[in-house]
Amino acid sequence: MLDPNSELWEIFTRKEEYSPIKLDKHDRFNYAASKYRNSFKPVVSEFLLSEGINVVYPDNKKFAVCLTHDIDDIYPPLSHILSSFLYCLKSFDYNSFMPQILWKIKGNDHSPYLNFKEIMNIEQKYDAKSSFYFITAKEDPVRFRYDIEEIGHELGNIVDNECEVGLHGGYYTYNSLQSMKEEKKRLEKTLGKDVIGYRNHYLRFKIPDTWELLVKAGFKYDTTLGYDDMIGFRNGMCHPFNPYNLNSQEAIDILEIPLIIMDGALFSITRSLNEAFESCKKLIDTAEKYNGVITLLWHNAPFSWPIRKNWKLLYEKILKYCYDKNAWMTSGEEIYKWWTKECKLQIYPS
Numbered sequence: 001m002l003d004p005n006s007e008l009w010e011i012f013t014r015k016e017e018y019s020p021i022k023l024d025k026h027d028r029f030n031y032a033a034s035k036y037r038n039s040f041k042p043v044v045s046e047f048l049l050s051e052g053i054n055v056v057y058p059d060n061k062k063f064a065v066c067l068t069h070d071i072d073d074i075y076p077p078l079s080h081i082l083s084s085f086l087y088c089l090k091s092f093d094y095n096s097f098m099p100q101i102l103w104k105i106k107g108n109d110h111s112p113y114l115n116f117k118e119i120m121n122i123e124q125k126y127d128a129k130s131s132f133y134f135i136t137a138k139e140d141p142v143r144f145r146y147d148i149e150e151i152g153h154e155l156g157n158i159v160d161n162e163c164e165v166g167l168h169g170g171y172y173t174y175n176s177l178q179s180m181k182e183e184k185k186r187l188e189k190t191l192g193k194d195v196i197g198y199r200n201h202y203l204r205f206k207i208p209d210t211w212e213l214l215v216k217a218g219f220k221y222d223t224t225l226g227y228d229d230m231i232g233f234r235n236g237m238c239h240p241f242n243p244y245n246l247n248s249q250e251a252i253d254i255l256e257i258p259l260i261i262m263d264g265a266l267f268s269i270t271r272s273l274n275e276a277f278e279s280c281k282k283l284i285d286t287a288e289k290y291n292g293v294i295t296l297l298w299h300n301a302p303f304s305w306p307i308r309k310n311w312k313l314l315y316e317k318i319l320k321y322c323y324d325k326n327a328w329m330t331s332g333e334e335i336y337k338w339w340t341k342e343c344k345l346q347i348y349p350s
């Protein structure tokens with residue numbers, strides 16, 4: 001168990017985020033503002049394992065990969081169409097550009113970003129399942145996203161494939177219980193079943209308040225806790241855990257499955273596909289060493305956006321790498337179910 005007077009306790013609880021000196025323009029706590037400079041080392045998980053905690057996975061697998069997708073767009077916005085046009089013009093690759101524009105003539109059903117089937121097909125090759133988090137918020141600071149009711153059949157198809165549909169909470173939702181409840185209800189109505197998983201748009205999150213609101217709204221797990229400007233272990237954990245509220249001195253009844261690698265963050269700190277892959281391998285090897293769960297966030301647009309073709313390539317390379325290591329690759333929902341039944345970690349006195 002962690003000693004409440006130790007530095008590890010401060011890292012685990014994210015104490016420095018309770019009274020942050022600096023937030024970014026989206027009110028996020030960035031890695032750049034953290035006093036802990038080694039996000040590649042899961043120091044808290046390492047300590048807990050040395051204390052003898054036991055983590056097991058189905059079929060005696062050594063570690064798990066939680067695959068997730070935030071569905072920010074299902075219709076290419078003008079900025080994507082223009083960047084695709086310029087990119088394809090430069091590379092004389094007109095075929096790749098066509099899907100970005102043809103749906104405007106053929107109709108919304110032909111949008112290239114309705115690519116969930118394609119994503120699931122890639123995953124199927126490696127015996128993997130994933131989570132898709134959809135937006136149902138009415139407000140967004142950048143642009144109108146989409147109406148979830150228009151793609152009800154797509155959601156049904158995801159669930160039929162044993163993948164998960166969760167909520168991608170709106171930009172303003174992380175500090176609004178009412179919005180969380182409304183957005184959850186709207187998604188459940190379209191989906192026809194309960195929604196238990198959550199990640200906030202832009203990774204906006206306030207510790208510990210957002211967790212507390214998510215509990216009240218009826219969510220069972222969250223997977224927002226990762227950095228927008230770095231990859232790795234934000235609170236020293238490479239395992240899911242129940243967060244602890246330092247204000248009320250109580251555990252919070254939700255499972256956090258920390259986010260380790262977001263596509264955008266990864267490619268903003270590396271200069272090539274190769275370098276990005278090497279960084280991922282380091283983190284995956286670490287998760288394997290500590291019997292951890294490594295959570296990936298790959299947005300859906302990169303799978304059908306010419307300018308992001310390396311992102312898509314890397315996703316499949318990672319899946320193959322983890323498949324060869326015999327990892328359990330699955331959705332947040334499956335991790336949640338397994339974890340709460342088989343792996344409750346004693347991290348602090350309950």
Ligand SMILES: [Zn+2]
Nearest residue numbers: 070072201202
């Ligand atoms: Zn988002």
